Amino acid sequence: MSDDVWFVTGSSRGVGRSIVEAALAAGNRVAATDWWTAGLDDLIADHGSRLQLIDLDVTDAEECSIAMGRCVDRFGSVDVVVNNAGYADSAPIEEMALKEFVAQVDVVFYGTVFVTKAAIPYFRSQGSGYFVQVASVGGGATQPGLGAYQSAKFAVDGFFGVLRRELQPFGIRVTVAEPGSMHSDHAGDSGSPPVDPGTMARVLVELADDPEPPPHLLLGSNAIGIVEDRRSMDYAAE
Numbered sequence: 386m387s388d389d390v391w392f393v394t395g396s397s398r399g400v401g402r403s404i405v406e407a408a409l410a411a412g413n414r415v416a417a418t419d420w421w422t423a424g425l426d427d428l429i430a431d432h433g434s435r436l437q438l439i440d441l442d443v444t445d446a447e448e449c450s451i452a453m454g455r456c457v458d459r460f461g462s463v464d465v466v467v468n469n470a471g472y473a474d475s476a477p478i479e480e481m482a483l484k485e486f487v488a489q490v491d492v493v494f495y496g497t498v499f500v501t502k503a504a505i506p507y508f509r510s511q512g513s514g515y516f517v518q519v520a521s522v523g524g525g526a527t528q529p530g531l532g533a534y535q536s537a538k539f540a541v542d543g544f545f546g547v548l549r550r551e552l553q554p555f556g557i558r559v560t561v562a563e564p565g566s567m568h569s570d571h572a573g574d575s576g577s578p579p580v581d582p583g584t585m586a587r588v589l590v591e592l593a594d595d596p597e598p599p600p601h602l603l604l605g606s607n608a609i610g611i612v613e614d615r616r617s618m619d620y621a622a623e
Contacts, residue, residue: 387411387412387413387590387593387594388412388413388414389408389413389414389464389465389593390413390414390415390416390456390457390460390461390462390463390464390465391404391405391408391413391414391415391416391463391464391465391466391467391593392415392416392418392452392453392456392463392465392466392467392500392504393405393408393415393416393417393418393467393469394418394419394441394443394467394468394469394470394496394500395418395419395469395470395471395519396417396418396419396422396425396469397417397419397421397422397423397424397425398424399582400469400519400564400582400585400586401417401419401467401469401470401519402424402425403582403583403585403586404467404469404519404586404589404590405417405425405428405436406428406583406586407583407586407587407589407590408465408586408590409428409431409432409435409436411590413435413465413590414435414436414437414460415432415435415436415437416437416439416452416455416456416459416460416463417436417437417438417439418438418439418440418441418443418452418470419440419441419470420440420441420442420443421440422438422439422440425438426438437455437456437459437460439452439455439456443470443492443495443496443497443499443500444491444492444495444496444499445499446499446502446503449496449499449500449502449503450499450503452503453500453503453504453507457507462507462511463504463507463508463514464511464513464514464515464593465514465515465517465593466500466501466504466514466515466516466517467517467518467519467589468496468497468500468501468516468517468518468519468541469519470492470493470496470497470500471492471493471496471519471534471537472489472492472493472534473489473531473533473534474489474533474534475530475531476530477529477530477532478532478533481532481533485533486532486533489533489534489537490533490536490537490540492537493534493537493538493541494537494540494541494544497518497541497544498544501516501544501548504516505552505557508552508555508557509555509557512555512556513556513557514556514557514558515557515558515559515560515593515598516545516548516557516558516559516560517560517562517589517592517593518541518545518559518560518561518562519562519564520538520541520542520561520562520563541561542561545559545561545600546600549600558596558597558598559600560589560592560598560599560600560601560602561600561601561602562585562589562602562604563601563602563603563604564580564585564603564604580604585604588602588604
């Protein structure tokens with residue numbers, strides 16, 4: 386059993402809620418955040434003082450800093466930060482309104498940047514910490530209709546690649562989790578998914594105790610196939 390302090394965004398349902406539940410089940414304390422956290426009220430009865438609910442708009446940098454401070458004030462530290470907040474609206478780039486394109490990038494990319502930057506000073510002062518970015522194996526793909534979402538995921542991947550190299554000397558770890566298709570509320574039901582959110586959550590909780598977790602983690606039986614298909618379509622052999 387662990388006793389780390391987790392800060393999780395996008396916690397009210399889907400993968401985020403599964404991560405909150407798995408972290409609590411492993412003995413950790415959790416600050417669960419979302420733009421509306423009432424969907425997590427049922428967990429308070431079971432976990433009481435080990436669970437803190439914080440309403441948070443990740444696109445507001447000041448709110449992110451305040452929320453991180455509330456977590457540390459409540460629990461005394463923050464050890465694992467999970468960036469999970471995000472959503473995907475499907476439409477061709479030509480047809481998607483600019484404000485909708487920007488809104489998705491704000492949540493998926495800038496929300497990640499704001500939460501991460503709010504946590505770095507605490508990790509640096511502790512000389513330890515673990516960032517988990519819940520991404521998608523599709524984040525490196527070029528699937529029509531998901532231009533805003535996948536553009537933001539490309540940016541997130543680059544951001545964490547740089548961050549990992551900058552923070553590794555200070556004992557701060559980074560993993561970008563890239564699941565294949567799964568049942569997730571952010572973009573609808575994908576049918577019979579090879580990735581179960583609960584299983585994925587338990588894997589991430591186990592990785593939090595790994596002193597050298599992988600920088601990238603493919604999850605699901607179809608994840609490797611998606612990557613291989615992407616490479617075969619995007620790179621011509623010469």
